[in-house]
Amino acid sequence: MAGVNDQRDDRALRADCGSCFGLCCVALPFSASADFAVDKDAGKPCSNLQTDFRCGIHTRLRQSGFPGCTVYDCFGAGQKVSQVTFGGTDWRQAPEAASQMFAVFPVVRQLHELLVYLTEALSLHPARALHAELRRLLEETERLTGLGPDALEKLDVATHRQDVNVLLLRTSELVRAEAAGKMKDRRKKDRKKDRRGADLVGARLRGADLRGADLRGAYLIAADLTGADLRLADLIGADLRDANLTGADLTGSIFLTQPQLNAAKGDLSTRLSLGLTRPAHWS
Structure with a gap:
């Protein structure tokens, strides 16, 4: 289809588990189901998480009853919170900061997901009339990801998401309209x-x-x-x-x-x- 740029490679928005403190394996809860073999509460480390923050069954997650783990993607939020928001100090070294780190992680994850969508929208030629607005929201979203822990914990990410969604809807309409002729x-x-x-x-x-x-x-x-x-x-x-x-x-x-x-x-x-x-x- 003419007018569509398929190049979507932004490494900062891809999970780098080696630079993360296993946040998705601790901060998020899951229930025993077809996706997860056991129950796990939010803030409790998964039993498969090793001392080096790596998964002990990473190569056999599906066979071990954890296909849900293979589906999840933090869009790079894990390393951002680990290395930037908390400056490389992990929740084991600083247990007093653990609860805030776990609360901030889902917020930054949502912001990074929005960055993925905004980055793609800016690559779509049919939406070129919206590129200035899209770029402004992209820059604002990036700014929000750089806030400190206290500010991130209080951030009204739902309202920001709504603002972005309005523009993504308009982008979609323009792209699909051009496709239809x-x-x-x-x-x-x-x-x-x-x-x-x-x-x-x-x-x-x-x-x-x-x-x-x-x-x-x-x-x-x-x-x-x-x-x-x-x-x-x-x-x-x-x-x-x-x-x-x-x-x-x-x-x-x-x-x-x-x-x-x-x-x-x-x-x-x-x-x-x-x-x-x-x-x-x-x-």
């Missing part, structure tokens, strides 16, 4: 392709033409998207857990993240944009 044709197609927030759990969408579709926040859990055309579809927040993407074309899809792919199923025939990695568990 003429605006009159676009309005006709929108009636069929507006699936925002739709309940598509287990839906049979094999070979579906979903080019330019609005699938923001759609529930696509275990949906059959085999061979579906998802080029330039807006997939922000779409739940793709166990969705079958075998042979699907996701090149140029917008606001699709690595965690969403990690939660889905696919194979070597699934087409992805540059910057996204084919999950190791895909056949």
Whole structure:
């Protein structure tokens, strides 16, 4: 699709577990389920976390009953909080700071996720009229990630997220409108392709033409998207857990993240944009 830049490589927004103090393995809670083998409370270290902050079963998480860990991505927030916000002092060295570190981590994670979306939006040529506003919000979001622990703990990240979302919506509309060609044709197609927030759990969408579709926040859990055309579809927040993407074309899809792919199923025939990695568990 013309006018779309598939280059999305920002290392600062990718998890660097070697520079993190295992924050996701401590700060976040999880319950025994298909995703996790045991219960764990927030603030309690996972039993698999080693003294060097590495996972003792990292290479066999799925086989050990922890597929949820393979899906999660902090978008680089872990190393930011560990090395910048708390200056390289870990929660074991400074137990008095542990609770605040664990509270700040999810906040910075949300901000980093927004940075991922804003960075991608700035690469989309059809949204060039919004680039100045997008850049302003990107810079403001980056500034917020640099706040101190006290300020981050009090930050109203939900309000900031709403401000960013308004602009991401406008970006999506511009990109998908250009993909559809003429605006009159676009309005006709929108009636069929507006699936925002739709309940598509287990839906049979094999070979579906979903080019330019609005699938923001759609529930696509275990949906059959085999061979579906998802080029330039807006997939922000779409739940793709166990969705079958075998042979699907996701090149140029917008606001699709690595965690969403990690939660889905696919194979070597699934087409992805540059910057996204084919999950190791895909056949």
